[in-house]
Amino acid sequence: METHEKIKLEDFIKNLESIKGQHTELVTVMIPAGFNINSVTRQLEAEKSTAANIKSKATRKNVTDALERIIRHLKLTDKTPPNGLALFSGNTSDNEATTNMELFILEPPKPLNIRMYRCDKEFVLDPLREILEITEVYGLLVIDRKEATIGLLEGKQIKVLRHLTSGVPSKIKAGGQCLSPDKTIIQLKDKTKILGSVEVGDEIKAYDTKTNKIVITKCVNIWKKKKKNYLNILIGDCWNIICSKEHLFLKEDSDNKIIEVPATELSKGDYLLSHADGKLTEMKIINIERMTEEIELIDIETETGNFFANGILVHNSSQRFHRVTEGMAKDFFRRIAENMKEVFFALAESGKLKGILIGGPIPTKEEFLEQGQLVTKLRELVLGMKDLGYTDEHGLELLVEASDEILAEQEMVHENKIMERFFDTLGKKPEMAVYGLEPTKKALEYGAVETLIISKKLDKKTAEEMEKKGESISSKIEYVSDENHDGQQFLNMTKGIAGILRFRIQ
Known part of the structure; x- marks a missing residue:
């Protein structure tokens, strides 16, 4: 919506806001774009018949007269205008002793999305106010690693366009896949230790998946964590492993490939990888017990990404967590x-x-801009980022609320660019700019005005007259406020009207 269209709509709304009915007798009819006018006419005919039952003679007459005026207009209209139609009719007199029936018709500058018939003490103007707000459209994104919502801000209306989820595990955290500290034996280079006494730097037996050999690796990190739900996995004749439900084990699939399996997906009778005489072997799961009391568990990180615990090959949690979640996050971005x-x-x-x-x-939002491969055209349009904890529709609402200042600045930025262009033209090519009422009128009469700039402080009658002249020669109409230094300077210098020319005039 162009600024001049916005000002016309503002004036239309302001005029109708001032009208108050003596009784419930002001009629509002709104027809959305593409709707059949004949259907509306039939509905209003029915409403006119119903209005005959109104007890008050004066109110009955005013309502039926208002409906009749709207019906007559609709019968002269072949089809609904491209953006719909809004009609308002009623007695606008503020004196009960007199009657002044009027009909107000508006073809809105933006599509009407509502169908309405209302009879009240005042005209219904909220749908027009919403259109007034739709001067600019902004893209919205709220994002974390689990989900994202994409939306659009049109005026004050927020539309949810798409919702996406990542599949990045939210419950598995580094150090979250753990083993019992006092019942887990870790095989070091030349001895064994209970897990609780392992230290960073200890040399531990592990398996190199590239060379398919038992190797010595180093412990590079250790975590401790309390867990309420865990598993006791009984293996072979005398071994067992107490572990968190998320802990990863290594086993061979049907194609003899080594795969990672969470403890929760293991079953009685499965075979886990162990080692003997420097080679991998298999040990059978005899039983799996689910435990509920709280205990402390430990996890370690190794350079190879795995180690042997109670003789069983288990996966290193931190490395896999980081690799998987980072990869999934990048794909999600x-x-x-x-x-x-x-x-x-x-x-x-x-x-x-x-x-x-x-x-x-x-x-997360910063990482998205760095890693998400957002196309340059859209990246350049990012106005700002706000810290939020919600990534759903409510998150979009909070984002808009938090961005009030950014949005308010954008209209001012547009106005400043217009005035900057005018002053720049005036300074560098003074023959291509005019200002003041009479010089601008003359330029309009020559058809020379490419952009007509009007201050919102210019009296409305003059502004409308100049706007019509501009429209007749296809000038671009721009309105600017006086709410900042540039706007005040423009008003003081030009007296509220100026133009940038298509061609030089004498």
Whole structure:
């Protein structure tokens, strides 16, 4: 919506806001774009018959007269205008002793999305106010590693466009896949230790998946964690492992490939990998017991990513967690970027998308911009990022609330660019700019004005007259406020009207 269209709509709404009915007698009819006018006419005919039952003679007459005026207009209209139609009719007199029936018709500058018939003490104007707000469109994204929601802000209306989930495990954390500290024996280079006494730097037996050999690796990190739910896995004749449900074991699949399996997916009768005489062997699971009391468990990180615990080959939790989650997060970021391109790129190319706002926890939203491969056109439109804890529809609402200042600045930025262009033209090519009422009128009469700039402080009658002249020669109409230094300077210098020319005039 162009600024001049916005000002016209503002004036229309302001005029109707001032009208108050003596009784419930002001009629509002709104017809959405594409709706059949004949259907509305039939409905209003029925409403006119119903209005005949109103007890008050004066109210009955005012309502039926208002409906009749709207019906007559609709019968002269072949089809609904492209953006719909809004009609308002009723007695606008503020004196009960007199009657002044009026009909107000509006073809809105943006599509009406509501069908309405209402009879009240005042006209229903909220749908028009919503259109008034839709001057600019902004892309919205709220994101964390588990989910993301993409939306669009049109005026004050937030639309959810897409919701995506990542599949990144949320419960498995580094150090979360653990073993019993006092009942787990770790095989070192030349001796054994209970897990609870293992130290960073200890040399531990492990398996090299590239060379398929038993090797010596180093412990590089240790975590401790309390768990309430864990498993006691009985293996062979005398071995057992107490571990968290998330802990990963290594086993061979049907193709003899070594795969990772969480403890929760193991079953009685499965075979786990062990070693003897420097080679891998298998040991059978005899039973799996589920335990509920709270105990402390420990996990270690090794250079190879695995180690032998109670003779069984188990996976290193931290390395796998980091590798898997980072990989899944990057894939998720790429999917989000692709979806944003699908929904925002055409809007950006057309100039309708004024910017993009991103919300989410630190550092996920920053990582997304760095790793998500968002196309340059959209990346350049990112206006700001806000720290948020929600990534659903409510998160979009919080993002908009937190971005009030950013959004308010954008209209001012647009106005400043217009005035900057005018002052720049005036300074470098003074023959290509005019200002003041009479010089601008003359330039309009010559058809020379490419961009007509009008201060919102210019009296409305003059502004409308100049706007019509501009429209008649296809000038671009821009309105600017006086709410900052540049706007005040423009008003003081030009007296509220100026133009940038297509061609030089004498």
